[in-house]
Amino acid sequence: MPLYKGIYDITIVKMNSMKRIYMDHAATTPLAPEVLEAMIPYFTDYYGNASSLHSFGREAKEALEDARIKIARLINAEPSEIFFTSGGTESDNLALKGIARRNRKKGNHIITSSIEHPAILEVCKVLAKQGFEVTYLPVTKEGLVELTTLESAIRKDTILISIMHANNEIGTIQPLNEIGGIAKERNINFHSDAVQTVGKIPVDVKSIGVDALSISGHKLYGPKGIGVLFVRKGVKIESIQQGGGHENGLRSGTENIPGIVGLGRAAELARNTMLDESKRLTALRDHLKDFVLNRIEESWLNGHPTKRLPNNLNFGFKYIEGESLLLYLDALGIAASTGSACSSKKLSASHVLTAIGLQPEYSHGSLRITLGQSNTLDDVDLAGQAIEQSVIRLRKMSALGPR
Amino acid sequence: MSEIGYSKKVLDHFMNPRNVGALENPDGYGKVGNPVCGDLMEMFIKVKEEKIDEITFRTFGCTAAIATSSMTTEMAKGKTLDEAVKITRKDVADTLGGLPPQKMHCSNLAADALHLAIEDYRQRAEK
Numbered sequence: 001m002p003l004y005k006g007i008y009d010i011t012i013v014k015m016n017s018m019k020r021i022y023m024d025h026a027a028t029t030p031l032a033p034e035v036l037e038a039m040i041p042y043f044t045d046y047y048g049n050a051s052s053l054h055s056f057g058r059e060a061k062e063a064l065e066d067a068r069i070k071i072a073r074l075i076n077a078e079p080s081e082i083f084f085t086s087g088g089t090e091s092d093n094l095a096l097k098g099i100a101r102r103n104r105k106k107g108n109h110i111i112t113s114s115i116e117h118p119a120i121l122e123v124c125k126v127l128a129k130q131g132f133e134v135t136y137l138p139v140t141k142e143g144l145v146e147l148t149t150l151e152s153a154i155r156k157d158t159i160l161i162s163i164m165h166a167n168n169e170i171g172t173i174q175p176l177n178e179i180g181g182i183a184k185e186r187n188i189n190f191h192s193d194a195v196q197t198v199g200k201i202p203v204d205v206k207s208i209g210v211d212a213l214s215i216s217g218h219k220l221y222g223p224k225g226i227g228v229l230f231v232r233k234g235v236k237i238e239s240i241q242q243g244g245g246h247e248n249g250l251r252s253g254t255e256n257i258p259g260i261v262g263l264g265r266a267a268e269l270a271r272n273t274m275l276d277e278s279k280r281l282t283a284l285r286d287h288l289k290d291f292v293l294n295r296i297e298e299s300w301l302n303g304h305p306t307k308r309l310p311n312n313l314n315f316g317f318k319y320i321e322g323e324s325l326l327l328y329l330d331a332l333g334i335a336a337s338t339g340s341a342c343s344s345k346k347l348s349a350s351h352v353l354t355a356i357g358l359q360p361e362y363s364h365g366s367l368r369i370t371l372g373q374s375n376t377l378d379d380v381d382l383a384g385q386a387i388e389q390s391v392i393r394l395r396k397m398s399a400l401g402p403r
Numbered sequence: 404m405s406e407i408g409y410s411k412k413v414l415d416h417f418m419n420p421r422n423v424g425a426l427e428n429p430d431g432y433g434k435v436g437n438p439v440c441g442d443l444m445e446m447f448i449k450v451k452e453e454k455i456d457e458i459t460f461r462t463f464g465c466t467a468a469i470a471t472s473s474m475t476t477e478m479a480k481g482k483t484l485d486e487a488v489k490i491t492r493k494d495v496a497d498t499l500g501g502l503p504p505q506k507m508h509c510s511n512l513a514a515d516a517l518h519l520a521i522e523d524y525r526q527r528a529e530k
Contacts, residue, residue: 397420
């Protein structure tokens with residue numbers, strides 16, 4: 001008789017017969033009903049081109065400028081400093097390429113971190129091929145950029161520092177105010193990818209002293225396909241996409257008015273609910289963290305214990321592989337994410353988990369849970385139980401587990 | 404999740420793996436893979452009259468690694484050793500209705516573990 005008795009104690013229920021719980025809000029968020037409501041007229045009734053002089057065009061232009069004000073308010077910027085793009089990736093491309101190329105006469109050195117999103121790291125690779133020098137700062141095991149490391153990396157020819165506000169995988173929040181202070185003191189342009197923070201925690205571009213900042217619509221209950229690059233007045237930046245001269249010549253292309261209206265409404269909602277919601281999510285986050293770490297042996301939390309996004313958890317589990325865990329959770333109705341190599345297109349371990357010093361055999365068993373508006377205490381309890389069951393089940397069949 | 408190109412059969416063997424666990428005092432044992440790469444498989448066999456009488460596996464790895472392990476045990480059970488040793492990685496993948504291309508190499512090692520287990524049995528039998 002084989003020794004696998006007990007493995008089937010856990011019933012994996014068919015997915016279509018139960019409630020599904022979405023806990024992957026760092027990947028994307030659902031559109032808020034209020035946002036959809038605000039957008040709909042701009043598909044059907046107010047479909048004018050904001051560049052047109054007639055009344056149809058003026059209606060669109062009015063909506064465009066209204067949204068610009070709402071987004072500016074959320075991050076304490078001036079409306080004229082808000083530039084609409086197609087999303088976070090385009091904003092990152094525009095900021096890095098636009099600032100680096102425009103300031104090339106001043107120098108060709110760029111500083112970024114080793115845990116940035118690919119929308120930064122891949123752009124840096126391209127810029128490096130074009131002759132720019134890029135320094136990738138290491139991070140601590142909690143995922144923090146150290147100010148002394150940053151300061152010692154600065155050279156006379158450094159023209160741009162780009163450090164993300166919070167990391168999308170492990171949720172660590174960087175000391176942006178301090179980094180902004182260092183950049184300002186040395187007169188270096190400072191960009192931050194704030195895709196994971198805007199709408200979740202307060203972002204004040206004036207107090208940070210940031211020169212450019214990327215925002216994505218669909219991470220804050222807005223639509224996909226719309227984003228913003230904040231560019232502080234006076235910052236030298238050139239366009240990377242030319243055409244009809246929209247967005248003050250920085251980003252040509254007919255404005256996506258429904259998307260822009262949606263993002264404006266989402267920014268307005270976020271501004272009203274952010275503080276309460278972040279408190280609520282932090283409590284849920286810590287509840288789930290305690291449950292998992294107390295119940296499951298040889299588990300740990302990746303990232304910083306306190307300097308982390310209110311909705312982010314990134315667990316590590318020994319002896320199991322993340323993709324398997326993800327799909328077991330999926331079968332139990334829980335949608336999450338993993339940094340496991342086996343789940344990536346490139347079959348390489350997460351660069352973030354590698355940068356915080358996790359050995360490959362341990363980075364395979366990572367699980368990212370990112371909570372959001374729809375999640376309740378019941379959801380979090382269910383998720384905790386599902387994680388425990390799935391980890392036990394996979395460990396029982398693992399060749400690394402105890403016999 | 405671009406990798407979710409898994410067939411229904413792969414997901415069935417993943418969710419309901421057959422022949423899981425370690426055999427006590429196996430007649431043959433094979434182990435392949437490396438935890439650093441994210442896949443490690445063990446096969447245990449018991450042999451009666453040159454046929455695979457019992458076969459179980461233990462796998463650390465992704466969906467494909469678990470499903471191919473389970474499938475391999477099902478394909479090998481009851482076969483003669485000469486038949487079982489001819490089961491290839493491709494046979495396993497085909498029987499599962501195919502695997503995503505990026506999973507064909509790293510996670511499809513179960514047939515190798517089976518071959519090692521048979522080899523182990525034969526070496527023990529010679530002694």
